[in-house]
Amino acid sequence: MSEGVEWGLHCCVTLAWLGDEEPVPAARLAERFQLPPAYLNKCLQALGRAGILTSTPGARGGFRLARAPERITLLDLVTAIEGPEEAFRCTEIRQRCAEANPASREFLRPCAIAAAMHKAELAWRKELAAQTLADLSAAAPRSARDAALRWFGRGEND
Amino acid sequence: MSEGVEWGLHCCVTLAWLGDEEPVPAARLAERFQLPPAYLNKCLQALGRAGILTSTPGARGGFRLARAPERITLLDLVTAIEGPEEAFRCTEIRQRCAEANPASREFLRPCAIAAAMHKAELAWRKELAAQTLADLSAAAPRSARDAALRWFGRGEND
C-alpha cells in the first residue's frame, strides 16, 4: 500500500482538528510532518479529485475538508489514493486452459478463487467504511490535538 | 497484490485435485495455465519455503502439497507470496512533528490511525484464514476438476 494513504490520513485528521475556516497549504502540512512538499501535494490532489478535499488556489489558498469528518470514511480515503480496483484482480487464468471453451456455461459463474478473495476484501472494506475521520480525531490523545492547534497558530485566538 | 497469489492458488487447487501421489513439475503447471514457466517456478519456491508445498528435485520430480488441503488456508498462501508484513505500515510520522518528544508518554499507545488500519487488516486476514484449499476445491464446478484430471493424465487409470 502506498505511503500516501498514511500521509493523507494524518493530514485529514489534522485538517479536521483545525476546522475548515481557512484552508491550509500543502507545504505547511508537509513541514509539519517532515514530508516532501511536492509529493504530498500530489497526494492531496488525489483526495481533491475524489471529493474529500476542496482546494483553493492563490494566496491564502490551500486544502480543507470537503465535508464533515463524520461523513468521510477511511474507505473513502484509501480508495482515493489506491484506486477503486481490488487488491486481488482475477485474470481468469482458468480460461487459459487448452481445452477450455470461453463460451462454456461454467464460466458464467465467477471463479471460486476470485470469489473467496473478493469476500475477504469486502470484510476489509466494511471495516474501513465503518470508521470515519471523526472517530480517528477522537481516538487520538488530546495532547496531540492541542499541539497541532498550537503549531498551526490556531486555538489561541479562537 | 502480486499475480503470484492468483497463480499459486490455482496451482494449489489443481494439486489438491490431483492428489499427492506423484509430484507435478512447475513447467507442466505453467503449460496448463499458459504462464511463464520460470517465474511460476519462482512463485512455487516461495510456497515451498513457507511449508505449503514440498519439492522433489531430479527426474520425475516436482511439487506436491505439504499437507492436507483442509489444513492449508488462503491466508497461508497469501502470506507465503506477499510476505508477512501488513499492507499498511505505520512509519510513525506523528513523531516527526517538530515539538514531538519520542520519549513522551502518548507515544506508548499505538497510533490511532495505524490501529484503525490494523483492525481492518485483521478482518481481512480472518476471512482468508477461514477458507481452506479444500473449500476452494469443492466450490469449483465438477467439470473443471474432471478436465484437470484428464489433462494431467490422471483419473483414467486410477
Place this chain on the structure above:
DNA sequence: GCGATGATACTCGGATATATAATGTCCGAGTATAAGAGG
C-alpha cells in the same frame, strides 16, 4: 540373467536482466493580496 556403473535427461534453486509502478522533483496557470496612483 543379474548387478554394478556410468552417462543422460530432467527438475529445482538461486543469481541475473527487464518492465512497471511508486516516489520524488520541477515549473507554469491562476488567484487573492497589497501597494500605489488618481480622483
Place this chain on the structure above:
DNA sequence: CCTCTTATACTCGGACATTATATATCCGAGTATCATCGC
C-alpha cells in the same frame, strides 16, 4: 479619504526524472532413470 489599477507573492496543478518493486529469464546443482558393461 476612497476607488481603481497594477504589480507581486503565493498556491495548486500537472508534466517530467528517479528509485524501488514486481515480473521475467537464464544457467548451475543435484537426483532418478536408463543404457551399458562386466560377471
